[in-house]
Amino acid sequence: MTPRSPRPTALGAAAMLLAGGLLTAAPPAQAADSTPGTTPAKAAEVQRTGAISPTPRSVTNRPDRITITPTVTLVAGATSDEPSLEVVESALRRAGAQHVVRGDRPGRSGLTVHVGDSAALDAQRLDGPSGLPAEGYVLGIGAGRIVLAGKDTTGTYYAAQTLRQVLPQKGHPGAEVAGIAVRDWPGTALRGVIEGFYGTPWSHKARLDQFDYYGEHKMNIYVYSPKDDAYLRAKWRDAYPADQLAQIKELADRAAQRHVEFTYALSPGLSVCYSSDADVKALVDKFQTIWDAGVRTFAVPLDDISYTDWNCAEDKAKWGTGGAAAGAAQAYLLNRVNREFIATHPGAQPLQMVPTEYYNVDASPYKKALSEQLDPDVLVEWTGVGVVASTMTVAQAEKARTVFGHPILTWDNYPVNDYTTSRLLLGPFSGREKGLPGKLAGITANPMIQPYASKIALHTVADYSWNDTAYDARTSWLQGIKEYAGGDARTEKALRAFSDVNYSSALNSEQAPDLASEFDGYWKSGDAARLTSVLEALGAAPNRLRDSLPDRGFIADAGPWLDATKSWATAARTALRMVEAARAGKSAQAWELRQQLPAQVAAANSFTYTGLDGSKVPVVVGDGVLDRFIDAANAEHDRILGISGRPTASATLGTWQSNTPARMLDGDDSTYFWSNGAPAAGDRITVDLGRTRDISDITLAMGKPTSPNDYLHEGVLEYSVDGQNWQQLTAFSGKPDVTATAPDGTKARYVRARATAGQEYWVVVREFDVATKDGAVTGGPPAAAGSSLRAASDGDPGTIYRAARAPEAGEALEVAIGQAGPVRSVTVLRPTGAAGRGDIQLRGTDGKWLTIGALDGAYTKVSAGDRSADAVRLVWGAGSAAPQIADVVVTGQD
Template structure:
């Protein structure tokens, strides 16, 4: 599903596509939009697509019908009009026409085969930058992960992917060294896939661990790296200077020129970025303004460092900011406005959700919450830093797409449910299983401070009914949900549309199966204790210990999660089991 359109009006003159459709090209047609249109028509039963007009005609990248054209809409805006046996897909630019083609595909999929309802859509994104930044620590994504991720971004009308994996040595530790030929070839393939999906592949180079700001050799090494990626088609660049000791100089010349303190670091970084912007980027008319990630990349405190960036950094440079914390619970409109003021530059929010490199043993599948729609009035974009698990990150990315496109109507819970339904392919049983599983993986200690809220509420209801003397009723009410926990892993494995989602969550699915079994055995303890059956209590307790031991031995294959036990409903599931047994934890 693509994000909700800004304006949609129904028409009464829908029609069946038939066997033959004409295709008329316009000034903003491109091969990728045409590819989507042809695929859409073929899947809808059209057997012949001819150039020029026919009984049913698609105007691709140009005007038609009696509708206002896309001209005048914001960048990437488009018009889709369906009626009177015509389909108009008119983009204000080639990306807009591509998005119009995606919208047509969704309209056709939403009808019975071969029919399109009459409609007029005028649509455009609210935020210019929408997408992701692969900027986490730990096991990086595979090449296949990245290719799939770029397809996902494009299909959901996100336009930004930033390549900045902390554990790519050529991005950070060995930033001066050219990429080996095989790695450069992989990057080239990613760039081509990004272009195909109308996604800007942003190349980030992080030199802060060792750069000498006064060294022309270092500057030329940075530019050489950028030139190599420019030759492959990259047109957006970033210089991240985060997670470094910014008061530590790497040359005596830097210390002599800049002195000490945060203001000195800000001045040095501004000089570096200004040279990149003015001496390299400004000489290439097809390259977007430089981006940079400041060392003080969060909070709103006025400091000498921020003052130096505000006063000395070229006005064209876009500054990344994560909010009032590295992973803030909320980002408000007022905070975004203050960030723009304190940095004195356009702000691009690097949002550290659902990244889990700090949440060892956790996979984060809760809703994308706590971002006020009004912040879009003060920033140029908001991009997600995802998890080490690329496919599982799509639950959150779906909501990033919706927020970035139309924040005014963003509903975190409704968006989360649509994201789950998409992963489940619309299957009701798989949707229910994913919701149960996601509830057990809610807590991150940052955005979501309550773990397993649904399970917790059901356990609280169980206790209230039990304490009220209705033992059978308490068990009857709770056991179906505990069965759902135990059975969720099998349903998810068989029902999700993305095999990689199952593969990436495999360890947590196994752990949830064992914890579901332990919870059900805890019910048996309560039941046996009420009946005074010591033997059954002992049997259930032994089974609980066995199940929890099995759960605790499971590890994910990725760093940093491979070194710790996995977290499933912790603080809720384990507390209930301990309450039942008096000693199991």
């Protein structure tokens, strides 16, 4: 067994607070900083300047200064250790010290730094750390010296991390450092990370890197619990191969060096027989091998298992059935481990466990049995109210403490993304009430599958869990980005832009708040130059990060999202240029740009990464902001073109990944809207035709080959003119494909499918087609497979009529206008490069056709002179190629 640095007592202290025992973050009154002028606002001011993170409890500026001399003497005191001395020495060298000499007394000349020496604070007239909680510290700069004094060795280590941030980076001696007094302590005993997600476990290298990061940010616990490590779950009884056990030893050693408690979490619940002596022995033996590797903290998660099905008949015979039986059986197993292993190993920290009911605070027979029978010194992990809790309050924590009857360590499922694998969750830790840490044994955050990309969010977790009183999510997030960018302003700007379009999560409901604000500003002000600059910066951000971000692991983690961001920025710039060209009257240019957008959006949606099972996982960036801006730009172009009645789709159900409602109107049966949950009675899927129109045939195509049961099993098709009063067309039951024909003369703007009963399956809608009589297209040539005549005048330039063959002599394509009225102009939009000649004609009230112009390139607009007409047609010229028409747009008088 490798000798280990002295360990903090935070785990033991947390577990001892049992009977009435909610933790408190406040130190005794006598421990308050006695230096005049200290206020809580001082700490917040330091946070805003980015000087110290996490935010200290108390910071006071002193009138004196010290100078970094060429030679600095380092004096080690009672609460120093080698890791603390190494951090201080490194910081001094970066600040300009050329020689750092370790000694047992101050140097005869030059600066002296006292590490772990409370008595040295007397010269600075500062109180020592004796009245502070565990891991608290005092840092004094002034009176010709620097003093770091921790309540314990971890406190001194944290003082060293604060000093690292305070000292300048000059590279040569002579730098003057302003005097300062910091008095600081943590808001809760345990602060850290639980690697507890499903999916590709972190690499060994990434875990070692994480411990460095935790130490720098005053996080003191890491729980090793990746769901897809077979030796933790499916093969929990089996010993690790020698090479993997050696890695665990290396991790435990690195964690100890960074004052992080490495916690090993073994999950036997899939197959354990709770009453089996052999299984208890297997569990204890497994822990012993991990103990021999240097680990001192252990957990037994019993989450994500069934407690209604026993793994052996003996358990049913011993405890019976039901939640209370499961709670009793789990308590029995844990108590044996606690007494036969933890209690017999001096230096072992309190056992941790995750209950099967980990996601609520409702009283239950299971919780009652666990509360009453589980040894009182076991810590219970809890995710809040919900597996991914959007908010967490003091009242909830108090109720959890009551219902479980044990100290509560939160397993906070943020920024974990195993449930939304298409996303990076780079927004801040939010929705957690001030005062919550003081009610907990600690906070552990479950991070993303991507370890390096998790650091931005984990910075804010560290900030909150250390000092929730001063915590501001947005401020902490911006500071974390600045720190992670390595001090380079251009890299910081790029990282902020990239993080902004990867901001949304269950905690942060708003996606891309910075970019969304810029888009809103553009639509209000028309300032295209400003938005162009913003989008150019967003498009340049991925290359800037690849070139300059210090943490190269982030680049590997975020690669597909970086590529997608660049592509989305390109598409958004094209959309902006299209709008500006259309507003400037450059109609052909605007149409050319419009045609570039589908391919650019498809490219932006094309990026993937490989999941643990080898599947390709699509990535999502800026969803609901970038895509909607492009939709809004298309709508603005439609307005300028004179297009009205472009259908849109919506649903009361959420969306799974990028399978948005718009996909059920794209004319492509292979794409679909896919909900992210099962519908309840009353849930609706709606098509808005944009204006009231004469409707005819309606087709609702649901389900898909790989999810044949994902459709509305019980429902009705309804229509409405105003969206308030609805008429039923037909009811349907038990069939994924639904059709209906509206009676002649039926007018509607809205058509919807409404669920009349709940179900367990999600919903897929491949196509929701509502045929209209106004704008009806007849004639020929017939449409090719995958296209339709109606696409030539459906109010959507993105859908294209493609003829199956060249036109025959006299063949024409006719578009009904509806009721006869004056026509100001006719615009024919064709794909760039589409061949074919033809005349544009109007049918007057006398039934005669009049030629008003000829097709000319991709964009043709001809004046109709306000002639009254009820139809327009394209008469194809002899020898024309197979026609292609994106839209025929007929505009009347204003």
